[in-house]
Amino acid sequence: MSSSRIFRVLLPGLALMCCCSSLVSAGGFDEVEVHGFATQGFIKTSANSFFGDSEDGSFEFTELGVNASMDATEDIRLSGQLLSRRAGEMYSGTPSIDFALADFTVRSTENDNFGIMLGRIKNPLGLFNETRDVAFTRPGFLVPQVVYYDKVRNLILSADGLAARMSTFSELANVSLYLAAGQPLTDENVEYVYLGSGYEGDFSPDGLSYIGRVLVEKPDGTVRASLSIASTSMKFERGASDPIGNGGVSLVYGIGSLQCVVNDWTFTSEYMQEPIEWRGFVGSPLAGKEATGESYYFQAAWQARTDVEVMIRYGEGYADRADHSGVRIEQATGGAIPAHTQYSKIATAGIRWDVSSQLMVRAEYQRHNGTLILSNRENPVPAATVPDWDMFALSVSYRF
Amino acid sequence: MIRYFRSLSLLLIAVLVAPAGAAQIVVHHDVARQALTLNVARLIFTMRLLHWPDGTRVRVFVLPDADPLHQEFAKRSLDLYPRQLRRVWDRHLFSGAGAIPVEVSSVEEMLRRVAETPGAVGYLPDGLARGEVRVVNVQ
DSSP states (O other): OOHHHHHHHHHHHHHHHHHHTTTSOTTSTTOOEEEEEEEEEEEEESSSOSSSSGGGOBOOEEEEEEEEEEESSSSEEEEEEEEEEEETTTEEOOOEEEEEEEEEEEEEOSSEEEEEEEEEEEOOOTTTGGGTTOGGGSSSSSSOTTTSOGGGHHHHHEEEEEEEEEEEEOSSOEEEEEEEEEEEOOOHHHHHHHHSSOOSSEEEEOSOEEEEEEEEEOTTSSEEEEEEEEEEEEEEEOOTTOSSOOEEEEEEEEEEEEEEEETTEEEEEEEEEEEEEEEEOTTSTTTTOEEEEEEEEEEEEEEEETTEEEEEEEEEEESOGGGTTOHHHHHHTTTSSOGGGGEEEEEEEEEEEESSSSEEEEEEEEEEESOTTSOTTTSOOGGGSOSEEEEEEEEEEEEO | OHHHHHHHHHHHHHHHHSOSOOEEEEEETTOOOSEEOHHHHHHHHTTOOOBOTTSOBOEEEEOOTTOHHHHHIIIIISOOOHHHHHHHHHHHHHHSSSOOOEEOSSHHHHHHHHHHSTTEEEEEETTOOOTTEEEOEEO
């Protein structure tokens, strides 16, 4: 079934769910749960642009989401979420369907469970991808940018297709396996990242993406370890005015994650590798190119009080693990692409205050060396970016 | 008079030092389980066990995160931090990856909803379970 057909079936159902929510009697279990969230951010950078004209202070970061879910039957759960996300030049705030799915529980016992999901499904990559746009669930002002690059967010965010989930439970560990196949979503940000610029031609998914994850957790939740992977391909069909030929890009996005909770402390670390291969693109530097993106971060968060969390994080990201310093690219391009655009080393300190269960405020300071995490859509001239820069960010979030 | 005052202060001390009220897991009376292992209790409240052994759907009720009884319940009955439960529920809620519990606003509502919902499970302060609502021990 094509993804558009899936949505022709699912979307009216979800819309109906929302409309009916007020009509359904409270107390029954056929009731529709409606929840939502809103975040407004402020970003000030010492140089470069991140989510708008941040050198002058930018308010161009707003996230709004509303979701609805209901048990259609004893075993089938329907849920969907509308999301509006404005982030500088990258995302305009146009509402989109974040997820819309039917989750069918085939089996659920004290020892194991098994289920199937159909629709637009969030990809469970790393510990945070699924809910990366919900401030309350993030480990900081944003998800760690070196692993969860905002500029390729849409490509790995979700897939329109089918997923199977299965878990086994024991006193030793809970082990979950997730496998999915579906069509990814591409956008102009993805084109800028993998083709280096925006072109007239069409950059679109080439076949299905495959997503897999193994998650092992101690039953008391104090240790969570996962390996997750997504494999996807895109094709480019040039427009008449484009200076590059047709081509294709294939990539694998793999993340190893570990989180430990020790009393009031939460320690989190993730490592990401992304082998990328370019085919075709005759007449451009992309022809026959191969690179492996690599990144990692460590974070320690301390629950100072029940309503206050303080955190520090250090992370590094590289466009190509074979060229950590970026010097090769700088030499190959005669300095047009400076070395510092090929890596980001970021030290972060932040504080989260849960004013109430519905209201949260965050403040964060980041010291950056390198500009890999920046979008070239927001910073179109690589040589004009400043390698050493600071970011200060504030956000206010509300949920219901 | 002195004796009266002493009893009053003892009562006051008892009220002040008593925990928020030890929480007990309670179920709708149709639920056949007499006791739960700690593991199964955790699976239920992290929304990973959706059916009782007889096939009835498990319906989970909780109090708000900030409620002292909820915090007591999470730590004592499940040996989990309330924020760990919140993390799991939020992941389910904001990704569609799973079910979330129904939040009730008071102990009275908890008692009423568990009593009237087949398959229901929740928690109440020690000694409040009655009628259609039965205590299950965690072993």
